[in-house]
Amino acid sequence: MEKRSLRLAIQKSGRLSEKSLELLKAAGVKIDNYSRQLLVKAQNFDLEILFIRDDDIPEYVQDGVADIGIVGENEIFEARKNLNIVEKLGFGKCRLSIAVPKHFKYDSIKDLEGKNIATSYPVILENFLSKSNINANVHKISGAVEITPNIDLADAIFDIVSTGSTLVSNGLKEVEEVIKSEAVLVSNKNLSEAKKAMLDQILFRIRSVNLAKNNKYILLNAPNDSLEKITALLPGIKSPTILPLAMEGWSSVHTVIEEDDFWERIENLKNAGAQGILVVPIEKMIV
Numbered sequence: 698m699e700k701r702s703l704r705l706a707i708q709k710s711g712r713l714s715e716k717s718l719e720l721l722k723a724a725g726v727k728i729d730n731y732s733r734q735l736l737v738k739a740q741n742f743d744l745e746i747l748f749i750r751d752d753d754i755p756e757y758v759q760d761g762v763a764d765i766g767i768v769g770e771n772e773i774f775e776a777r778k779n780l781n782i783v784e785k786l787g788f789g790k791c792r793l794s795i796a797v798p799k800h801f802k803y804d805s806i807k808d809l810e811g812k813n814i815a816t817s818y819p820v821i822l823e824n825f826l827s828k829s830n831i832n833a834n835v836h837k838i839s840g841a842v843e844i845t846p847n848i849d850l851a852d853a854i855f856d857i858v859s860t861g862s863t864l865v866s867n868g869l870k871e872v873e874e875v876i877k878s879e880a881v882l883v884s885n886k887n888l889s890e891a892k893k894a895m896l897d898q899i900l901f902r903i904r905s906v907n908l909a910k911n912n913k914y915i916l917l918n919a920p921n922d923s924l925e926k927i928t929a930l931l932p933g934i935k936s937p938t939i940l941p942l943a944m945e946g947w948s949s950v951h952t953v954i955e956e957d958d959f960w961e962r963i964e965n966l967k968n969a970g971a972q973g974i975l976v977v978p979i980e981k982m983i984v
């Protein structure tokens with residue numbers, strides 16, 4: 698008989714672990730008293746959390762050992778498993794790039810022809826090289842890829858980069874960005890209707906949390922004669938709320954704006970006559 702609980706696989710310990718747990722918490726899933734045992738039951742939700750290595754997540758979800766998982770897209774592309782990518786989660790952002798020693802004269806991808814490239818992501822790399830019509834020797838290495846050119850084990854590397862400081866401290870330079878990656882929610886392709894409904898419920902919560910993170914609530918005061926100009930600068934979910942202030946001829950304007958173009962908007966609002974601008978974080982947002 699099928700288990701009733703929805704089982705979510707997350708990374709046991711690593712770069713995605715804390716953020717995955719934070720997201721669950723923000724989505725209202727309580728997991729008290731856990732000490733990263735292999736399997737923990739949520740207190741208030743019919744959800745089990747399975748703590749495993751990130752490399753194992755695609756296979757576990759494909760095979761139905763877990764129903765859903767949170768993992769970097771890079772692991773999904775590398776593992777070539779049959780899964781649904783349900784949602785990008787906005788954390789664990791990085792890129793996978795080719796890097797060469799800083800004195801390597803690199804003009805174009807053709808300079809990689811016949812070279813030895815070390816990586817933990819041979820599938821993604823081979824794919825890129827073959828699309829670019831380059832024949833190079835790909836060596837699979839499971840860790841410390843960035844030191845291989847220094848010990849003459851490779852001419853170039855293909856690895857995860859985020860700030861780039863690991864490359865610099867190993868005397869390397871980034872020459873080709875191959876893919877971008879971030880953490881995603883994945884699901885098994887054959888979920889039962891009951892589990893699909895549970896996934897939808899969690900997804901709804903995750904979306905509300907992430908939407909809220911990308912938006913700010915803004916309150917400002919404005920003289921009534923500049924209201925038209927100011928509201929034109931504010932989209933709002935529906936339209937801005939305008940309330941009269943006790944001071945004659947002035948109003949208070951409330952709305953929600955996106956984080957992305959935040960500073961530009963604030964500048965424009967000030968120029969249009971807005972004063973006393975308050976910007977407040979939003980905890981959850983349901984549209």
Ligand code: PRT
Binds near residue numbers: 712713862
């Ligand atoms: O033990 P387990 O197998 O579960 O963990 P892991 O060691 O394989 O993975 P982990 O925890 O290092 O990374 C998990 C996921 O985080 C990756 O699969 C990526 O999707 C994502 N991620 C985001 C990163 C980085 N940013 C990152 N910077 N993974 C690794 N790095 C490495 C990078 O390779 C470099 O060596 O961190 C180093 C520092 O990067 P710079 O460029 O900031 O110096």
Ligand code: ZN
Binds near residue numbers: 751752
């Ligand atoms: Zn791993």
